[in-house]
Amino acid sequence: MIWNIFDQDPLSQTYDAIVVGSGATGGWAAKQLSEAGLKVALLEAGRAVSPTEFTEHTPEFKLKYRDHSPEVIRTRPIQKQCYACMEYNYEWFVNDLENPYSTPADKPFTWQRLRVLGGRSLVWGRHSYRLSDNDFKAASRDGYGDDWPISYADLAPFYDIVEKYVGISGAAEGHEMLPDGQFLPPMKMSCGEVLLRDKVKARLGRTVTIGRVAVLTQNHHGRLACHYCGPCERGCRTFSYFSSPFTTVADAVNSHNCTVITNAVVSHVNMDSSQNKASGVTFVDRLTRQVKEVRGKTVILCAQALESTRILLNSSTREHSNGLANSSGALGRYLMDHVTGGGASGHLPEMKFRPNANEPQRPNGLYVPRFRNTPSSKKNPQFIRGYGYQGGAGPQFDFSAEGYGTSLKNAVKQGVYSIGLGAFGESLARWDNCCEIDKNLKDAWGIPALRISMTHGDNEAALMEDAASSAAEMLELAGAKDIKLQSRTEMPGMAIHELGTARMGDDPKKSVLDKFNQAHDVKNLFVMDGASFVSSACQNPTLTMMALAVRACSHLIERFRSNDV
Amino acid sequence: MKRRELLRGAAVTGAAAALSVSVAAGQKSGQSAPPPDELTPAQRGVDASKDLASPNWKPLFLDEHQNETLVVLSDLIIPATETPGAKDALANRYIDLVLAAEASDRQRAFLNSLAYLDGESIHRYKNAFRYLAREDQDDLLHSLAYSKGASGWTGEAAGPDTGHGHFENLKQRIMFAYYSSEIGTRELGWDGNVMHGVYQGCDHEEGSHK
Numbered sequence: 038m039i040w041n042i043f044d045q046d047p048l049s050q051t052y053d054a055i056v057v058g059s060g061a062t063g064g065w066a067a068k069q070l071s072e073a074g075l076k077v078a079l080l081e082a083g084r085a086v087s088p089t090e091f092t093e094h095t096p097e098f099k100l101k102y103r104d105h106s107p108e109v110i111r112t113r114p115i116q117k118q119c120y121a122c123m124e125y126n127y128e129w130f131v132n133d134l135e136n137p138y139s140t141p142a143d144k145p146f147t148w149q150r151l152r153v154l155g156g157r158s159l160v161w162g163r164h165s166y167r168l169s170d171n172d173f174k175a176a177s178r179d180g181y182g183d184d185w186p187i188s189y190a191d192l193a194p195f196y197d198i199v200e201k202y203v204g205i206s207g208a209a210e211g212h213e214m215l216p217d218g219q220f221l222p223p224m225k226m227s228c229g230e231v232l233l234r235d236k237v238k239a240r241l242g243r244t245v246t247i248g249r250v251a252v253l254t255q256n257h258h259g260r261l262a263c264h265y266c267g268p269c270e271r272g273c274r275t276f277s278y279f280s281s282p283f284t285t286v287a288d289a290v291n292s293h294n295c296t297v298i299t300n301a302v303v304s305h306v307n308m309d310s311s312q313n314k315a316s317g318v319t320f321v322d323r324l325t326r327q328v329k330e331v332r333g334k335t336v337i338l339c340a341q342a343l344e345s346t347r348i349l350l351n352s353s354t355r356e357h358s359n360g361l362a363n364s365s366g367a368l369g370r371y372l373m374d375h376v377t378g379g380g381a382s383g384h385l386p387e388m389k390f391r392p393n394a395n396e397p398q399r400p401n402g403l404y405v406p407r408f409r410n411t412p413s414s415k416k417n418p419q420f421i422r423g424y425g426y427q428g429g430a431g432p433q434f435d436f437s438a439e440g441y442g443t444s445l446k447n448a449v450k451q452g453v454y455s456i457g458l459g460a461f462g463e464s465l466a467r468w469d470n471c472c473e474i475d476k477n478l479k480d481a482w483g484i485p486a487l488r489i490s491m492t493h494g495d496n497e498a499a500l501m502e503d504a505a506s507s508a509a510e511m512l513e514l515a516g517a518k519d520i521k522l523q524s525r526t527e528m529p530g531m532a533i534h535e536l537g538t539a540r541m542g543d544d545p546k547k548s549v550l551d552k553f554n555q556a557h558d559v560k561n562l563f564v565m566d567g568a569s570f571v572s573s574a575c576q577n578p579t580l581t582m583m584a585l586a587v588r589a590c591s592h593l594i595e596r597f598r599s600n601d602v
Numbered sequence: 603m604k605r606r607e608l609l610r611g612a613a614v615t616g617a618a619a620a621l622s623v624s625v626a627a628g629q630k631s632g633q634s635a636p637p638p639d640e641l642t643p644a645q646r647g648v649d650a651s652k653d654l655a656s657p658n659w660k661p662l663f664l665d666e667h668q669n670e671t672l673v674v675l676s677d678l679i680i681p682a683t684e685t686p687g688a689k690d691a692l693a694n695r696y697i698d699l700v701l702a703a704e705a706s707d708r709q710r711a712f713l714n715s716l717a718y719l720d721g722e723s724i725h726r727y728k729n730a731f732r733y734l735a736r737e738d739q740d741d742l743l744h745s746l747a748y749s750k751g752a753s754g755w756t757g758e759a760a761g762p763d764t765g766h767g768h769f770e771n772l773k774q775r776i777m778f779a780y781y782s783s784e785i786g787t788r789e790l791g792w793d794g795n796v797m798h799g800v801y802q803g804c805d806h807e808e809g810s811h812k
Contacts, residue, residue: 090645094796096787101643101650103696103782107703125644225803228811235808266796388811393791397801434790436777440747441679446687449781450790 047296048329052078053597055318055333057303057348060156061579062566062586063339064281064289065199069590071294075597078331079289080301080320082340083129083152086159086282091272092125100124119149119533121160121270129153129160135481139488146489147530148343152323154299155282156341157533158579160270163250163278164404164427165205166576167196167216171411175572179410179421182466185571186543186552189216195584195591203279203583204257206401207249213413215406215425215576222254223247224401229385229430229456233403233515240514243408248401248427251279251580260284267398278400298331300324304484305352306336306361306562313356315562318348321482334602335561335593339586342568343372343472346538347487349564350474362539362556368549369472371540372489373464373573375532376424376497378525379504382457383517385430392432392452402429405458405511407575409503420499424462425575426508430455430515456517460504463575465496466537470529491529498526534578539568554589561602565589651784654695661695662702663709667730668716669694674732675719676776678743686785693779712775715768722746722765743769 053075056066067079097103106124109117116122116130131150140146151157171178173185173192193216200219209217224247226234234245252269253262260283261275269278276283289295300323307330309316317332338345346369352361360368409423410416417423433455438448475488505524512520542548545557550569556562565586567578574581596602638646661669676688701709719742723731727738734742746769780786804811 084640090641092642092644095644096651096784096792096794097782098784098787099644099649099651101648101653102700102703103778105700105703124642126642128640128642128645225801228804228806231804231806232811262800264796265798265801394787395791395793395795395798397798399801399803434781436781439749441743441773442681443683446680446683446685446789449777 047078047298048331050076050332051317052076052296052331052333053602054078054335054337054593055080055331056337056339057318058082058156058339058341058344058566059154059286059297060151060281060339060341060566061158061161062582063337064155064158064285065583065586066337066339066565066590067289067295068285068292069587070594071289071292073590073594073597075294075594077289077295078333079286079295079297080303080318080331081152081154081156081297081299082302082323083154083156083299084323085297085299086129086154088272088274088283091274093266093268093271093273095125095271115147116149118147118531122149123271125271126160136486137478137480138486139475139478141488141490144490144492145528146491147528148489148535149530149533150341150344154286154297155280158280159272159282161251161280161579162533162577163252163269163400164577165200165203165207165218165249165251165580166404166406166425167218168192168574168576168581169214169216171214172572172574172576175422175574181421183540183542183547183571186541186548191552192581192584192588195588196580198587199580199583202258202284203251203580204253204260205249205251205580206254208246210244210246210406212244212246212406214408214411214423218249220249221257224250224252224254224399226403227429227431228390229388229454229515230403232385233430233456233511236514236516237405237511241408241511243405243511245403245405245511248404250401252400253277258284263400265397265399267400269400301329301331302482302484303340303348304328304482305348306338308352308354308357308361308559310354310356313559315559321484323482326482335563337563337565338568339564339566341566342535342538342570343487343489345564345566345568346472347474347485349539350472350487351485357558362549362558362562364558365546365548367540367547369538370468370470371466371537371571372470372472372491373466373534373536373570374491374529375464375534375573375575376462376493376501376526376529377460377532378527379424379462379501379508379523380426380428380457380459381505381508381512381520381522382455383509383512383520385454385456385516386518387516388430388432388454390432390452390454391450392434402427403458417503419503420496422463422465422496422500423575424460424500424504426458426460426504428456428458428508430457456512456515458508458511459523460501460508461532461534461575461577462497462500462504464529464536464573465494466540466572467494470537472538493526493529501526534567534573536567536570536573536578539564540571541569542571553592554585555593563589563593654692654699659695661698664694664698664701667732668713669698671716671720671730671732672697672776674739675772676780678739679773679776680780685789688776688780688786691780691783691785693776693783696779696783697775711771715771718765718768719746719772747773 208223301320350360405426407423672694680688
């Protein structure tokens with residue numbers, strides 16, 4: 038075991054950079070900056086994490102309540118809305134009793150949060166897709182909203198860096214909406230999936246590909262290839278899926294330039310108003326409630342979109358009276374989360390495979406890249422933008438078999454061959470979807486909490502309607518029976534892809550950050566998580582968030598080298 | 603993949619370094635293991651799989667008659683065949699444990715369904731369900747087990763199918779209790795091995811999928 042012993046009080050020095058948050062983006066910021074020789078403090082609100090607490094190989098029958106624990110229901114009623122919060126691992130998720138937020142009564146929003154080293158990278162869905170200029174320049178193409186201040190060419194080299202390090206398994210497709218990347222060998226498709234892929238390509242010209250996921254299909258930088266045990270969200274002893282504590286954060290620590298400070302619940306950014314510069318952050322010790330300060334030449338928020346924005350809103354000064362870096366008024370505005378709830382499912386009766394709990398469990402599924410409102414398709418009259426599907430096909434135990442007795446027991450084991458597709462649709466950036474400080478609500482550390490106000494609009498609902506009928510059409514081509522359509526518009530937050538609230542842009546009057554994730558108003562303050570997104574596209578966002586963070590860090594390192602900080 | 607390879611994999615990562623990162627201000631000096639009260643029982647390695655098999659087991663929520671009825675019913679729903687059934691898997695004990703911790707509306711719904719079974723049994727066969735002859739129990743269950751409308755019970759078709767709704771409520775509890783037990787997990791093919799090899803997928807020629 039390597040111990041990082043400090044000769045001096047870690048709070049007595051001034052760091053080159055303070056990174057708040059140790060998840061997917063904070064890990065990258067800490068790695069890039071510390072490996073470039075900068076002195077970094079990485080602050081995490083939760084505790085450290087150890088592989089000894091991973092439970093991916095623990096069978097459910099060893100749990101007292103077999104995932105029906107009353108403790109989870111009592112302390113995590115919101116977190117439990119996500120499948121990944123379980124009796125196995127609920128302590129990684131925030132205690133909802135200690136971490137309140139409010140919403141208008143008619144605008145429910147579910148907010149999934151982890152406070153532990155690595156944050157949500159411990160439990161994320163791992164799908165990793167590039168955005169294209171169809172996304173970065175979408176406003177120019179259909180007139181809605183704003184273009185990003187960067188184009189695909191600006192970000193492509195950083196996608197390369199991230200993918201090569203993280204390890205993304207996937208197949209190159211040359212698709213107009215989904216640029217190819219640096220892939221490890223793709224995972225295999227099931228028979229039903231191959232059938233769907235071939236029929237859909239032949240009849241509709243649409244691409245069905247295996248999910249591009251941050252799960253290794255070969256050994257990679259000292260991490261082992263996936264052993265297909267299944268439940269990644271409970272941890273991985275072979276580190277086969279990407280999570281920050283065992284990759285980027287480990288690299289940062291090994292550089293000997295990074296001090297990790299856990300249990301540091303950051304309340305606000307401190308300002309040196311004489312220079313209009315951030316001077317550090319104040320945090321509350323999670324366990325003792327002692328209030329402490331860390332000083333730094335730059336402050337980088339990677340706490341996730343809503344948390345980073347909350348910190349800025351709680352950092353008002355006389356000069357920045359409506360929240361720090363908010364002269365535009367755009368801070369907290371344009372909250373987005375991919376719309377879900379549209380899709381279809383059915384059975385492929387001709388497939389004869391039987392399910393077996395002892396077979397490899399592939400932690401991946403299909404991906405269908407966006408096929409609506411693309412350069413090569415007609416403009417859809419019902420909606421702008423589009424959606425992608427995740428899904429899959431394979432044998433499942435038939436727990437809804439009819440009857441009872443021996444025939445029931447046999448029918449469960451016989452199983453059914455199911456097939457399904459579920460959409461993730463673009464969430465349009467709208468001023469009215471926002472977060473602000475709820476003056477009457479504080480968390481267990483006395484820090485003012487958020488009031489989140491978001492609804493999906495008519496465009497999102499139209500996307501899900503179309504996603505249901507289009508999915509049914511595709512399943513039918515594969516020969517599916519008993520097809521059931523679903524065209525709900527799920528509650529915002531359900532995709533767990535919160536984006537926006539500190540958008541980037543070239544115009545300081547309309548945006549919070551510049552194109553290098555630096556606050557327009559405060560030159561040494563950065564937000565490098567999903568808050569910077571101008572539009573949501575429909576692809577899972579973490580890969581893009583990481584690439585943006587690496588790009589912003591490269592720019593910051595250049596500025597340090599030219600003494601421009 | 604062999605255990606030795608696994609261990610080697612762990613050793614070459616930088617992971618160990620990050621984990622033991624001593625952490626400066628917020629934590630006691632030198633502390634790297636998480637405080638035990640911030641780990642779930644599963645993360646602490648607690649194995650609760652033998653709890654229900656205790657010879658001193660007593661129901662927490664159900665009374666003796668309700669518990670005995672549940673034992674009889676679970677044995678009918680998922681009988682022992684060449685593999686053990688729900689009675690062997692102590693499905694009743696798990697259901698009782700969960701019920702004891704549940705909200706009162708869920709508890710009431712379960713008791714209503716159990717009482718419905720006894721009510722129908724007394725009405726048709728003049729005795730509570732667990733005292734009936736096996737063929738009468740079977741007869742009664744058969745009359746409740748199949749939806750009278752379209753096949754498949756959606757959970758919304760109350761009214762004319764009240765009996766089927768109660769049957770499904772009890773059946774779903776028993777099925778979960780069975781298939782989540784060690785016996786039920788083995789029934790589904792699990793053998794304790796976590797290394798399943800690489801997912802092979804489809805390698806058929808077009809048109810020969812099966």
